Amino acid sequence: MESQKSAAAGFWVAASFGAGQDVGRSCILVSIGGKNIMLDCGMHMGYNDDRRFPDFSYITQNGRLTEFLDCVIISHFHLDHCGALPYMSEMVGYDGPIYMTHPTKAICPILLEDFRKITVDKKGETNFFTSQMIKDCMKKVVPLNLHQTVQVDEELEIKAYYAGHVLGAAMVQIKVGSESVVYTGDYNMTPDRHLGAAWIDKCRPDLLISESTYATTIRDSKRCRERDFLKKVHETVERGGKVLIPVFALGRAQELCILLETFWERMNLKAPIYFSTGLTEKANHYYKLFITWTNQKIRKTFVQRNMFEFKHIKAFDRSYADNPGPMVVFATPGMLHAGQSLLIFKKWAGNEKNMVIMPGYCVQGTVGHKILNGQKKLEMEGRATLDVKLQVEYMSFSAHADAKGIMQLIRMAEPRNMLLVHGEAKKMEFLKDKIEQEFSISCYMPANGETTSIVTNPSVPVDISLNLLKREMALGGPLPDAKRPRTMHGTLIMKDNSLRLVSPEQALKELGLSEHQLRFTCRVQLHDPHSDNDTLGRIYTHLKSVLKTYSIQHVPDGTVIVESIVIKVTSSAEEPNLKVILLSWSYQDEELGSFLSTLLKKGLPS
Amino acid sequence: MDISSDESDDWFIESLNTYKDLHVFQLEHPTKVIEWTGDKNICVAGYTGSRSEILELLLPLKLYAGENQGLCAERDFKVQHGGFSEEPIESLIHISGTRCVVTSGSSSSTLQIWDIGGDDSDVIKRTGVINLKSTSVKGCKIAPGLTDEPAVLHGSCISEVQLTEIATGRVLYTVAKESSDSVSGLQFVNACVFLICASDGTLFMGDTRDPSTCHYPLEDSKSGLHWAFGLRSDSSQSEPSGCTVARLSSSGHMLLSDLRNLQSPFCQTQLNVQHDASKNDFLNVSWAPVLDRCLSVSGKKCSSPQPVFSHRGHEMSDEAKYSGSPPVVTTHSWHQSRPKTILSVATDGSLHVWDWVDKITDR
Numbered sequence: 001m002e003s004q005k006s007a008a009a010g011f012w013v014a015a016s017f018g019a020g021q022d023v024g025r026s027c028i029l030v031s032i033g034g035k036n037i038m039l040d041c042g043m044h045m046g047y048n049d050d051r052r053f054p055d056f057s058y059i060t061q062n063g064r065l066t067e068f069l070d071c072v073i074i075s076h077f078h079l080d081h082c083g084a085l086p087y088m089s090e091m092v093g094y095d096g097p098i099y100m101t102h103p104t105k106a107i108c109p110i111l112l113e114d115f116r117k118i119t120v121d122k123k124g125e126t127n128f129f130t131s132q133m134i135k136d137c138m139k140k141v142v143p144l145n146l147h148q149t150v151q152v153d154e155e156l157e158i159k160a161y162y163a164g165h166v167l168g169a170a171m172v173q174i175k176v177g178s179e180s181v182v183y184t185g186d187y188n189m190t191p192d193r194h195l196g197a198a199w200i201d202k203c204r205p206d207l208l209i210s211e212s213t214y215a216t217t218i219r220d221s222k223r224c225r226e227r228d229f230l231k232k233v234h235e236t237v238e239r240g241g242k243v244l245i246p247v248f249a250l251g252r253a254q255e256l257c258i259l260l261e262t263f264w265e266r267m268n269l270k271a272p273i274y275f276s277t278g279l280t281e282k283a284n285h286y287y288k289l290f291i292t293w294t295n296q297k298i299r300k301t302f303v304q305r306n307m308f309e310f311k312h313i314k315a316f317d318r319s320y321a322d323n324p325g326p327m328v329v330f331a332t333p334g335m336l337h338a339g340q341s342l343l344i345f346k347k348w349a350g351n352e353k354n355m356v357i358m359p360g361y362c363v364q365g366t367v368g369h370k371i372l373n374g375q376k377k378l379e380m381e382g383r384a385t386l387d388v389k390l391q392v393e394y395m396s397f398s399a400h401a402d403a404k405g406i407m408q409l410i411r412m413a414e415p416r417n418m419l420l421v422h423g424e425a426k427k428m429e430f431l432k433d434k435i436e437q438e439f440s441i442s443c444y445m446p447a448n449g450e451t452t453s454i455v456t457n458p459s460v461p462v463d464i465s466l467n468l469l470k471r472e473m474a475l476g477g478p479l480p481d482a483k484r485p486r487t488m489h490g491t492l493i494m495k496d497n498s499l500r501l502v503s504p505e506q507a508l509k510e511l512g513l514s515e516h517q518l519r520f521t522c523r524v525q526l527h528d529p530h531s532d533n534d535t536l537g538r539i540y541t542h543l544k545s546v547l548k549t550y551s552i553q554h555v556p557d558g559t560v561i562v563e564s565i566v567i568k569v570t571s572s573a574e575e576p577n578l579k580v581i582l583l584s585w586s587y588q589d590e591e592l593g594s595f596l597s598t599l600l601k602k603g604l605p606s
Numbered sequence: 607m608d609i610s611s612d613e614s615d616d617w618f619i620e621s622l623n624t625y626k627d628l629h630v631f632q633l634e635h636p637t638k639v640i641e642w643t644g645d646k647n648i649c650v651a652g653y654t655g656s657r658s659e660i661l662e663l664l665l666p667l668k669l670y671a672g673e674n675q676g677l678c679a680e681r682d683f684k685v686q687h688g689g690f691s692e693e694p695i696e697s698l699i700h701i702s703g704t705r706c707v708v709t710s711g712s713s714s715s716t717l718q719i720w721d722i723g724g725d726d727s728d729v730i731k732r733t734g735v736i737n738l739k740s741t742s743v744k745g746c747k748i749a750p751g752l753t754d755e756p757a758v759l760h761g762s763c764i765s766e767v768q769l770t771e772i773a774t775g776r777v778l779y780t781v782a783k784e785s786s787d788s789v790s791g792l793q794f795v796n797a798c799v800f801l802i803c804a805s806d807g808t809l810f811m812g813d814t815r816d817p818s819t820c821h822y823p824l825e826d827s828k829s830g831l832h833w834a835f836g837l838r839s840d841s842s843q844s845e846p847s848g849c850t851v852a853r854l855s856s857s858g859h860m861l862l863s864d865l866r867n868l869q870s871p872f873c874q875t876q877l878n879v880q881h882d883a884s885k886n887d888f889l890n891v892s893w894a895p896v897l898d899r900c901l902s903v904s905g906k907k908c909s910s911p912q913p914v915f916s917h918r919g920h921e922m923s924d925e926a927k928y929s930g931s932p933p934v935v936t937t938h939s940w941h942q943s944r945p946k947t948i949l950s951v952a953t954d955g956s957l958h959v960w961d962w963v964d965k966i967t968d969r
Contacts, residue, residue: 216728218683218957220666221630221923223618225681231622266619374677393676403685404634430688430728434659437690 013181013209013419014058014451026081027054028183028209028421033176035070035156039183039209043083043115045363050127053084056092058449064093071152074100075185076169077107079115079363086112086129086137095140097152101160102143103168103289109138111248118337118363144170163187164198165399167290173203178458180205182413187211188399189408192222195399200413206456208415212423212445214400215431225397229256230263232355232393237271237326241353241390246341246368248334252359252397257313257330264312274316276331276340316340321347334359337366346386349378354390359397403431410439417454418443462492462499465506518587522597526579528604535579536560536569538604546599550592564589565596617922624915627947627961629666630923631683635659636955638888639698640939641707643722646670647686648939648949649707650957651695658695660709660730662687662722665959669947683957687723689730696745701756706733706772708758710746715739717746717760719772736760736770744887747789752797759800763788767802769814779814783821793837795849795865803835807853807861809868822868824861832856836901838893852901854891858908877903878910888936888953896945904935904950915962920952 014029025042036059044052059068065088072094074082085108088094100108112134119125129137144150144160151157155177160170164187171184182205187198236243247253253275260273316329321344331341336356345367348354362368370378371392378386401409410418418435420428425445435443446452468490478484491507493500508515528535540554543562553561560567565585571578581600585593621628635652643649646665652658664684671678693711700707705722716735723730738746742762751757751769757778761767764785769778787804794800802810806829812819832855839849849865858879861871888905900914908916921932933954941947947961 214682216685218631218633218663218685220681220683221632224628224630227618227621227628230619234622263619372677374674391676394679396679402682404632407634426726427728430685430730433690433729434688 012451012453013207013446014449025052025054025084026075026185026211026422027084029059030174030181030183030209032174032181033155033179035152035176036068037156037174038069038072038088039172040075040081040185041072041083041085041088042078042080043087045080045083045361048125048364053087056088066093066095069094069096070156071096071158072098073158073172073174073183074098074104074108075163075172075183076101076166077104077111078166078186079111081185082108082112083115086133089137089140090129090133097142098137098140099142099144099150099152099158099160099172101168101170101293102145103293104170105138105141105143105168106289107168109134114333114335114337115363118335118365146170161200162196162198164189164192164195167195167293171198171200173200173205179456181207181209182415183209184211184401184409187401187405187409189401189405190219190222190399192399198401198409200409202412202414204414204416206415207417207419207454208410208413209419209421210401210406210409212406212420212428212431214402215406215420215423216427217402218404219400219402222397222399225395226259229357229395230259232357232391232395233260233328234263234267234269236353236355236391237269237328239353240326241351241355242326242348243328243354244341244344244348244356245328245330245359246334246336246345246356247330247332247359253330255397256359257310260328261310261312269312271326271328272320273310273313273328274320274330275310275313276316276329318343335362335366335368336371337363337368342367346380349386349388349390352389352391355393356390357393357395359395406431407435407438410435410441414439415441416456417441419452419454420445422448460499462501464490465500465502467506468501468503471503520585520587520590520593522583522593524581524583524597524600526581526600526603527577528579529577532569532571532579533558535604536567539567539569539581539600542604543596543599562596563592565593567596614922617918621919623963625960625962627669627959628919629669629681629959630919631957631959633661633951633955633957636936636953637951637957638696638936640937640949640951641698641700642939642942643700643705643707645942649698649700649722650951651691651698651709653694653696653712655694656692658691658693658711660689660691660695660698660707660720661685662730669944669959685728687728687730689720689732691718691732697748699748699750699758701750701758701772702752704756706756708736708748708750708772710748710760712743712745713741715741717748717758717770734772734775736772736775738762739766742788744788747792749792749794749800752794759792759794761789761792761802764802764804764810767792781810781812781819782817783810783819785821790833791835795837795839801835801837801851801865803833803851803853805832807831807833807855809835809851809853809863811865811868820868828855828857831859832889834889834891834905836891836893850893852891852893854889854903856889856906858906860891875911877906877908879906879908888934890935890937892938892940894945895940895942902938902940902948904938914964917948917950917958917960917962919958919960920950920954920956923954923956 012031025044026040027042028039030037030039056065059065113131116129120128146160146162149157149159157175159173163169163171163185169185171182171187173180173182189197191197233243329344331344333339333341336342336345345356358368358372362372367378371388372394376388378388380386418441423445428445432443432445444452472488490501491504493502493507536558540560544552550562555561558568565583568582570580583597635654637650638653639651641649643662647662649660649662651660664686666682667680668675668678693713695709696712697710698707707720707722709718715738718732719734721731721733746760746762749759751759756772757769758772759769764781764783764787767781771778787806790803790805792800792802798814800812807824809822810819834854836852837849847866851863853861858877860875860877862873863871890904892902894900920935933952933956935950935952938948938950950958
């Protein structure tokens with residue numbers, strides 16, 4: 001990669017270099033128009049050692065990445081897309097700009113800090129980034145607004161588009177000169193209750209890079225997922241049990257609250273629903289972020305009903321956890337690794353009438369992760385064991401694009417090439433065929449660590465002078481047609497920032513040069529007993545029989561002319577039979593001239 | 607999201623009590639066929655547009671998680687294999703014990719034979735054709751043979767029905783009946799005995815060991831009606847004594863007959879249905895494989911007698927709300943082993959998997 005910082009027609013992409021063939025992390029390198037861009041910098045959540053980080057030695061063996069990368073772009077705050085960012089910027093070393101949307105900038109550090117705490121404090125790991133490193137990393141962040149073109153430098157520009165999926169998630173268009181790439185990150189094409197669907201204009205990028213984790217799935221509707229959620233909560237509450245829903249402070253919580261509130265109202269339910277105080281504190285901050293990020297339609301719905309004033313949902317006090325009877329509690333943190341949600345969990349775990357609903361992914365090492373793996377006995381502090389008798393439910397609400405969604409996005413953006421990352425090539429041949437046939441574009445599916453080269457066909461616009469155009473028209477042939485290339489003769493002048501095509505005469509005039517004419521001469525000796533004139537006549541006849549398609553003239557002044565080639569015959573008085581044939585031709589007829597001289601050297605037929 | 611009296615929201619809230627499981631999916635293109643290719647796999651195929659996709663889908667694993675259902679988040683269908691057909695597909699059958707499916711389309715005069723594929727590739731490839739005597743816009747009706755050697759019973763009209771060996775293309779049996787009546791459906795009862803239902807409701811029973819076929823016309827045959835049929839047998843190698851045939855007309859007339867006495871149905875009833883001549887294509891009647899004496903009907907709206915359960919999911923979907931006319935269920939299929947699980951598909955591309963609550967027995 002170090003040697004490939006050169007401009008070429010085309011660019012290349014390398015995805016997720018480092019351990020693991022499965023979907024674990026997103027980290028893609030694109031080299032386009034001489035610029036190197038890193039797209040996402042995720043952590044592989046399945047590994048406990050250095051294999052979880054991308055292998056940056058792929059970029060350079062010599063440590064710091066600043067001079068090799070023009071910028072880093074982060075699509076959204078999920079750890080498999082940004083988890084390795086502080087490691088990369090502070091431990092490996094990168095001081096250039098890191099681009100992400102405003103909500104991503106606000107939420108990333110919170111998630112990274114949570115993640116750091118679990119990994120270092122709970123699991124006692126040492127080779128990991130510190131809190132200060134997270135802060136230093138975020139100082140390098142340049143926030144992006146949707147649909148706003150940002151000039152990274154004179155040649156490289158980027159633009160963010162709405163991706164749906166989670167708050168702040170963006171798809172990014174990267175443009176250098178006339179070449180462009182769009183990277184989707186994670187996105188969804190079916191609108192969510194509060195997030196809407198991804199959208200991009202017909203920007204016709206040379207390449208569209210899309211995640212393909214869910215490319216071969218057909219997703220169950222959001223409504224049915226919500227239905228199951230309500231069903232589980234209802235069943236538990238009906239039998240007198242308590243429901244704990246550990247949530248991340250910012251995100252899915254609000255949506256689930258609204259869902260429950262609507263349901264409680266409709267079914268006239270009486271069981272209390274609580275919202276832990278940690279959530280309400282951050283709620284306003286989240287609300288502001290959200291309102292500026294989301295679109296008009298959704299904003300109106302949220303403004304109509306104040307998101308944080310619920311009729312049935314009240315603030316939680318820790319003493320309520322001991323109250324008898326059914327209740328529902330939303331508490332942080334989301335992975336049950338510490339704090340209030342873990343405290344409540346410990347109190348309620350022993351009763352099989354209760355339920356815990358995990359609405360998202362849990363990092364290894366957390367109680368959340370353990371119970372989702374079916375563990376029934378947990379080791380707590382002080383060697384105490386906790387029996388997990390309550391019902392554990394894993395419900396995923398995250399929105400991803402499936403096979404249909406990918407096709408919709410391609411229809412929207414109209415890329416010239418397609419690249420799918422994080423899928424198994426063997427299992428996606430049908431999708432590749434489908435894309436190639438429906439859109440007549442190439443579809444690439446590189447394995448992790450593999451480099452794909454994309455060849456582009458950039459068009460270079462050039463102004464043509466009217467005179468030259470008229471001259472070309474006068475030559476006849478088919479009319480100019482954008483779809484039919486036509487060879488023509490002219491001079492290209494590149495001056496300042498313009499490219500112009502003019503006739504050679506015009507070019508000479510502009511440059512103040514005079515045209516040089518080149519003529520070649522050649523003498524061929526021949527033994528011929530005839531007179532000079534007769535020899536010339538024989539030459540004429542011979543040439544006429546050989547060069548049937550050329551214009552050959554026998555001029556009375558004693559020359560034969562073939563195109564621009566002039567042929568004369570002379571002889572000396574002493575040796576009248578030794579003829580000297582003089583050939584002369586202009587540079588343009590070099591080939592024919594050489595041919596004639598070779599031909600005549602062979603002599604004339606008798 | 608807001609508290610509204612939206613019918614669709616009501617239906618979803620009601621569904622908490624009326625369904626045990628409910629999964630709603632949206633296929634890119636609607637299908638008229640659902641065919642089981644394994645315990646957990648089905649094949650669907652497009653019928654709109656000149657080029658159609660055939661897909662083999664794996665059912666959501668959550669349905670099979672049993673006690674661990676809570677911990678299984680897998681509620682999506684997985685596209686395991688896919689292929690392209692040059693024509694809209696009207697029928698699709700799977701040859702049991704193989705990875706072979708046969709399709710019939712609305713524009714060609716051949717049956718297409720496909721290999722669904724294994725683990726090494728996800729592409730469904732065409733491996734051969736069977737030439738037909740003619741083309742039918744409604745597609746040739748097909749049914750898998752139940753012998754060891756893969757064969758397919760096919761025909762669009764009675765006189766053209768024949769049994770063809772797939773590997774060789776050899777014709778193993780022809781129906782010796784001069785009848786130009788069109789075939790509504792056909793099926794093997796066991797390795798040798800088969801049943802054909804004509805569009806006018808006449809039943810034909812044949813045996814591949816015997817060149818003659820018996821036919822049983824309806825006593826009171828009204829013209830202009832279209833009949834569909836569903837066969838119930840205890841196993842794929844049944845004797846006729848264990849089989850019941852249900853016939854349903856487009857005007858809602860339902861007849862149940864025992865194969866030992868096809869002349870006189872043992873039970874008749876009249877369902878109150880919308881009579882709409884243009885929508886007979888999707889009339890479908892099936893027997894529940896596990897539940898006793900339970901029949902399902904789709905493709906027509908039935909108001910009486912009161913059914914045990916009525917699935918209104920397709921009308922209530924978000925997609926249906928925005929389209930002009932409500933979607934029509936094109937076909938449905940019972941799960942092979944789960945007693946009350948049904949898969950249904952509709953003209954808007956929706957695919958539902960549902961398991962209803964029997965208010966009497968399940969409470």
